[in-house]
Structure formats: C-alpha cells, structure tokens
Amino acid sequence: MEKTTMLRRRAASWWALTTAFAAALPLSATAAPPIANLPAVPALMQCSLPAFQALNLSGVADDGGQVSFSSATLVDVSSSNPAAYCAVRGVISPGASSIVMNLPMATWTQRYVQNGCGGECGNDNLGAPTQSSGCVPVVKGQLVTATTNMGHTSAQGSAWIVNNPWAAIDFAYRGVHVTAQVAKAVIQQFYGQPATYSYFDGCSDGGREALMSAQRYPNDFNGITAGAPANNMDVQNTYHHANRLLTNQSTPGTIPLPARNTYLLLRGNLPYIHAKVVAACDALDGVSDGIIDDPRACKFDTNTLVCANNGNESGCLTQAQADAAFRIHDGAKSVAGHRLEPEIASEWGSELDWTLYMPDAQGGTASSENFVTSWLYKTYLNEPYLDEATSTPRTINDLTWKVPAYRKTVKSSQLYSATNPNLTPFAAAGGKLMLWHGWADQHISPQGTLQYWETMTSTTANSDDFARFYLFPGMGHCGSGLGPNTFDVLTPMMSWVETGTAPYALVANNATTGVSRPVYPYPTVARYVGSGSTNDAANFKPFTPKKKSGVKVTNAGDYLYSADFPQVHCTALGTQIACDTGD
Incomplete structure (x- = not known):
C-alpha cells in the first residue's frame, strides 16, 4: 500500500510538472529543431564482399555470435537515391539473424539509425525510418542504417519458431541487440571512426523492440x-485480437472445419457506426472536423445504433449487433468479468478500420484470426501461457483458444514482453525516449502504451528529463487514418540528443484530407484558437486538461508492468529453449 501511494504521488507530481511545462512554452515552438552540424566522413574501405569478409569482428557480439557476410553492392546515385552507398548483407550466428546495412560512401554525417521490424518480422527490407518525413539526414542520404529479420524469414510461415529456439530468442530481444553491436563495429572499420550518435526507430513490433x-x-x-x-x-x-473476433460471432464455441461461425457485424455496418460516433463525439474538442481529439472523452451509447431506438434509420443495427460493437470497443474480459487488457480495445472513431477483425463476407477469415492462430501455434509461446484451472474453451476455427486468468509464472511474457517500467539505467546513460501512438490504431490499443507511460513515469525518477509521449488524433496503426498521420519524429529526437533541445510540438499532416495539426507531449492537446482554417496547424494552441481521464488502464496483467517482473535471458539446448527465470 505504501509503495502504491508513493507511485501515485509521483504520477500526480509528473502531471503538474507537465502542465506547467506546456503552459510556459511559446506557440511558435513548432519550428524545425536544430541538429548538430557534423561534417561528412568518407569511407576508407572498398564496397566489395572480400573487403567485408576480411573485417575482424571477433568478439563484437557479447554472446559470442559470429558474422558471415554474403554480399556487398555499390548503389549509385539515382532519381530515387540521393547519395551512393554500400548495401551489405550478412548473418549473425548462432541463430539466423540477418544484418542488412546501407553505408554512404561519401556523405555520412556520423549518425547511425537502426530500423525496427513490424509484425512477427521475418524480413529485412531496409527503407527510410518510420515517420521521418522531411528529416534532412534521411533526405540527403547521410545516415548509416541497418535492420535485421530477427532470426527467421517470412517464407518459413507460422512454423518459424517450432523446434528453433534461437529464432525465439532472436525475435524476443537478441537480434536487435547483436545487430547494433555488429553494425557499430562495421562503422568503426568502414569509416575509421565510430558513430557519434546512434538511434533506434520502430513502430508496432518495432516499437516493442525499441522499448526492449x-x-x-x-x-x-x-x-x-x-x-x-x-x-x-x-x-x-x-486476448486483444481474439476477443474482438470472437465477440463478433453469433455462435461462439467449438465448431470443426470447414463450418464457420456467423459474424454479427460485417464491413458494411462500419460506416453507419462511425457516422453515429462522430455525430455524438466529434465536437467535444471544440471543432467539428470528423476527428475525435481524445476518444476517452467519448461516452458513446451503442444502444443508439439499434433500429428500434432510432426509427429504423438506414443501416441501423439489431440489438445483438450493437452489443457486439460495444464489446469490440470495450476489450477482453475473463469469464469472471476481470479485464484481461486495459479498458477500451478499439477506440471510438476508429470504426472504419475495424475491417481488420471482420472478413469480407460470412464464412471468410479475418486478419485478426491469422494473428492469433499464428502466435499460438508457436511451440515456445503457447504452453507457458495457459492455466487450465481457470480456462474457458473457445475456438478460432479448429484451434481451441483458452481465456485464462493471468499467472505470475508467465514465461512467455518474461521473454517477449517489453513492459518493465524502470528506465533508470537508460536515463543514467543519457538516453532519450519518444513514445508515440495513433488514437485510432486498429491493431494495437493506445491504452497499452498509456499503461506503460503511466507506470514508467511513476517508477523512473525525473522522467520528464528524458522521455516524451505523443498521441495523434484520428491516426491509425503507425500511420493512415482520418487524422494527421505523417510527421517527423526523428529530427526532434536528434535535436534532443545532440543539442539538448527537448521536443515540444510535432506538426503532423494528412496529404489526403489536407489536415495539419500540432501534436503536443501528453497530456497536453491542441485546441483551436477560434479563427482561421481548422486544417492549419498554426491556428491551434496547447491546452492541458486539469483532470486526468477517468478511463482506467488497470487490468489483470498489471504485474507485468512492474520493475519486479523479470525479463529472462535464454539460450538454446538442442531444440529446447532454456531461460533463467529471474527467481
């Protein structure tokens, strides 16, 4: 009880500090932030496979991993490529984590950026960093960039982890770490000096990799x-994906293939639901623009969707359909009614993207189904998570899915979850963190990121010195959506690290709708000044609510967001995985 009280006091103190911070900054704080003026360093090596195979990288990976290069190709300047670079590929043993690097030949300005990989990874396509629109070092080809497939390929399908413990370990945490170690060592020898600054940028699972x-x-x-x-x-x-799928089925239960359940809500119902939600909640932020600023404030009543309650409007729903819409929004609960994830799995305002967990037609397969079946089929993920004593069988096709209460011996989460809120070592090392999420994310609920932010800022002292959190109204998963969805998060991060200029407003745009908005560090939001176009970011100012939202992120898995919850380290013993338990 004493510890809980202390954490609450810290959270309240942080809220007050953030409010004062927002009020003290000028409205002009949206100008492009400065970054260090670093001279370009030319390559000292040839871009050739023999040259890379001759590199001495012994002992670079702290777990003894070895690097084997397979290609090194010079890519010349073109209409789509601003600067010549050396494209390098290799593999880091003992697993099969690839390392893919692009090393500028003459334009490198001493920065290294490692890109994260989304989904369950399995690919190593090296593109521009996520949400780096207009970032000068990106535009001019001045960065060394690298990524990894995290120990497997997409061609392996859902079987990539079966009897392959190194794939499990590389995907969990090792692949990103050893890639960073090897890439930095390659930079040292390729240019004759280390990177002055190193950054990681990722979204979705790439965001998990970032926190890990x-x-x-x-x-x-x-x-x-x-x-x-x-x-x-x-x-x-x-829980998250499967609940949204199963709650939309009229006859949940074990139904063998090829028969399928009937879906209550289909894609054709979504425009009607969205229109009703927007009509009820759009103007809560003072602007009627089709974008809900903070959907937690939207207390939409799904009973208003029912035909019997609204005079049989065109597109209206049955009571069963309206109830399914509420459950999709509300989130997963155990049989006893305990929340298995934070309140609100699908935010109001995101309805047009609920197609993710709805098939094109009855009898079809929704994308969410593939996420769940793929994850649960994996040997090193399934067994430790189930608790037979408190489970209730349901099904996704021929796969029995169990809905257990959480267990404090969840080995899978100890390996894969990046929920430890104690970032004191990261802060002590001088690290900076920028978290961001779209309020209309159809894949990953922003409530989970809010839970991490709240526990991290309550656990790590002086978190406002090294961390910022941004929530983008109306933005979908890593982009898309009706709200402002394109921005540059990389330049503000570079500015913070290199010049000590802490980030404030990020200006986001939507090229399709023409909307442009400033997005301020949470909990501050943008408010219309009362004149000028509501599509122009210049016509908005910061506003910090006096009270925190009443929506709670607490759930049965709160213990995962604790500095006391161990993150295990593992190794392979043949086809088995062996992990230290942290006990």
Missing part, C-alpha cells in the same frame, strides 16, 4: 523512438 532495447540494453542507443509498441505481445496476439 531501452529496458534490456540501455547503452545501445542514444535516442529511441517507439511508435505504437506491441510491448505486451502475448496479450496483443491472444
């Missing part, structure tokens, strides 16, 4: 940007 790096390896990166993190991976790919 901050939690497990606080010295790997100077700055980390984590978007829409799937930090509670077990819950994300079981």
Whole structure:
C-alpha cells in the first residue's frame, strides 16, 4: 500500500510538472529543431564482399555470435537515391539473424539509425525510418542504417519458431541487440571512426523492440523512438485480437472445419457506426472536423445504433449487433468479468478500420484470426501461457483458444514482453525516449502504451528529463487514418540528443484530407484558437486538461508492468529453449 501511494504521488507530481511545462512554452515552438552540424566522413574501405569478409569482428557480439557476410553492392546515385552507398548483407550466428546495412560512401554525417521490424518480422527490407518525413539526414542520404529479420524469414510461415529456439530468442530481444553491436563495429572499420550518435526507430513490433532495447540494453542507443509498441505481445496476439473476433460471432464455441461461425457485424455496418460516433463525439474538442481529439472523452451509447431506438434509420443495427460493437470497443474480459487488457480495445472513431477483425463476407477469415492462430501455434509461446484451472474453451476455427486468468509464472511474457517500467539505467546513460501512438490504431490499443507511460513515469525518477509521449488524433496503426498521420519524429529526437533541445510540438499532416495539426507531449492537446482554417496547424494552441481521464488502464496483467517482473535471458539446448527465470 505504501509503495502504491508513493507511485501515485509521483504520477500526480509528473502531471503538474507537465502542465506547467506546456503552459510556459511559446506557440511558435513548432519550428524545425536544430541538429548538430557534423561534417561528412568518407569511407576508407572498398564496397566489395572480400573487403567485408576480411573485417575482424571477433568478439563484437557479447554472446559470442559470429558474422558471415554474403554480399556487398555499390548503389549509385539515382532519381530515387540521393547519395551512393554500400548495401551489405550478412548473418549473425548462432541463430539466423540477418544484418542488412546501407553505408554512404561519401556523405555520412556520423549518425547511425537502426530500423525496427513490424509484425512477427521475418524480413529485412531496409527503407527510410518510420515517420521521418522531411528529416534532412534521411533526405540527403547521410545516415548509416541497418535492420535485421530477427532470426527467421517470412517464407518459413507460422512454423518459424517450432523446434528453433534461437529464432525465439532472436525475435524476443537478441537480434536487435547483436545487430547494433555488429553494425557499430562495421562503422568503426568502414569509416575509421565510430558513430557519434546512434538511434533506434520502430513502430508496432518495432516499437516493442525499441522499448526492449531501452529496458534490456540501455547503452545501445542514444535516442529511441517507439511508435505504437506491441510491448505486451502475448496479450496483443491472444486476448486483444481474439476477443474482438470472437465477440463478433453469433455462435461462439467449438465448431470443426470447414463450418464457420456467423459474424454479427460485417464491413458494411462500419460506416453507419462511425457516422453515429462522430455525430455524438466529434465536437467535444471544440471543432467539428470528423476527428475525435481524445476518444476517452467519448461516452458513446451503442444502444443508439439499434433500429428500434432510432426509427429504423438506414443501416441501423439489431440489438445483438450493437452489443457486439460495444464489446469490440470495450476489450477482453475473463469469464469472471476481470479485464484481461486495459479498458477500451478499439477506440471510438476508429470504426472504419475495424475491417481488420471482420472478413469480407460470412464464412471468410479475418486478419485478426491469422494473428492469433499464428502466435499460438508457436511451440515456445503457447504452453507457458495457459492455466487450465481457470480456462474457458473457445475456438478460432479448429484451434481451441483458452481465456485464462493471468499467472505470475508467465514465461512467455518474461521473454517477449517489453513492459518493465524502470528506465533508470537508460536515463543514467543519457538516453532519450519518444513514445508515440495513433488514437485510432486498429491493431494495437493506445491504452497499452498509456499503461506503460503511466507506470514508467511513476517508477523512473525525473522522467520528464528524458522521455516524451505523443498521441495523434484520428491516426491509425503507425500511420493512415482520418487524422494527421505523417510527421517527423526523428529530427526532434536528434535535436534532443545532440543539442539538448527537448521536443515540444510535432506538426503532423494528412496529404489526403489536407489536415495539419500540432501534436503536443501528453497530456497536453491542441485546441483551436477560434479563427482561421481548422486544417492549419498554426491556428491551434496547447491546452492541458486539469483532470486526468477517468478511463482506467488497470487490468489483470498489471504485474507485468512492474520493475519486479523479470525479463529472462535464454539460450538454446538442442531444440529446447532454456531461460533463467529471474527467481
């Protein structure tokens, strides 16, 4: 009880400090932030496979991993490529984590950016960092960038982890870490000097990888940007996705293939639901623009969707359909009614993207089904998560899915979840963290990121010195959506690390709708000044609510968001995985 009181006091103190911080800053704080003026360093090596195979990288990976290079190709300047670079590929043993690097030949300005990988990864396509629109070092080809497939390939399908413990370990945490170690060593030898600054940028599972790096390896990166993190991976790919699918079925239960359940809500119902939600909640932020600023304030009554209650409007729903809409919004609960994830799984305003867990037609397969079946089929993920004593069987096709209460011996979460809120070592190393999430995210609920933010800021002292959190109204998963969905998070991070200029407003745009808005560090939001176009970011100012939202993020898995919850380290013993338990 004493510890809980202390954490609450810290959270209240942080809220007050953030409010004062927002009020003290000028409205002009949306100008492009400065970054260090670092001279370009040319390559000292040739871009050739023999040159890379001759590199001495022995002992670089702290677990003894070895690097084998397979290609090194010079890519010249073109209409789509601003600067020549060396494209390098290799594999880091003992697992099969790839390392893919792009090393500028003459334009490198001493920065290294490692890109995260979304979904369950399995690919190593190296593109521009996520949400880096207009970032000068990106535009001019001045960065060394790298990524990894995290120990497996997409061609392996859902079987990539079966009897392959190194794939499990590499995906959990190792692949990103050893890639950083090897990439930095390659930079040292390719240019004759180390990277002055190192950054990690990722969204979705890339956001989980970002938080995992901050939690497990606080010295790997100077700055980390984590978007829409799937930090509670077990819950994300079981309760979260499966509940939204199953709650939409009229006859849940064990039904053998090829028969399928009948879905209550289909894609054709979503425009009607969305229109009613927007009509009820759009103007709560003072502007009627089709974007709900903070959907937690929307107390939408799904009974208003029912034909009997609204005069049989065109597109209206049955009571069963309206109830399904509420359950999809509300989130997963155990048989006893305990929340298995934070309140609100699907935010009001995101309805047009609920297609993720609805098939095209009756009898079809929704994407959410594939997420869950793929995750639960994996040997090293399924068994430790189930608790037979408190389970209730349901089904997704021929796979029996169990809805257990949480267990404090969840080995899978100890391996894959990036929920440890104690970032004191990361802060002590001088690291900076920028968290961001779209309020209309159809894949990963922003409530999970809110839970991490609240526990992290309550656990780690002086969190406002090294961390910021941004919530983008109307933005979907890592982008898309009706709200402002394109922005640059990388330049503000570089500015913070390199010049000490803490980030404030991020200006986000939507090229389709023409909307432009400033997005301020949470809990501050943008409010219309009362004149000028509501599509123009210049016509908004910061406003910090006096009270916190009444929506609670607490759930049966709160213990996962504790500095006392151990993150295990594992190794392979043949086809088995062996982990230290942290006990």
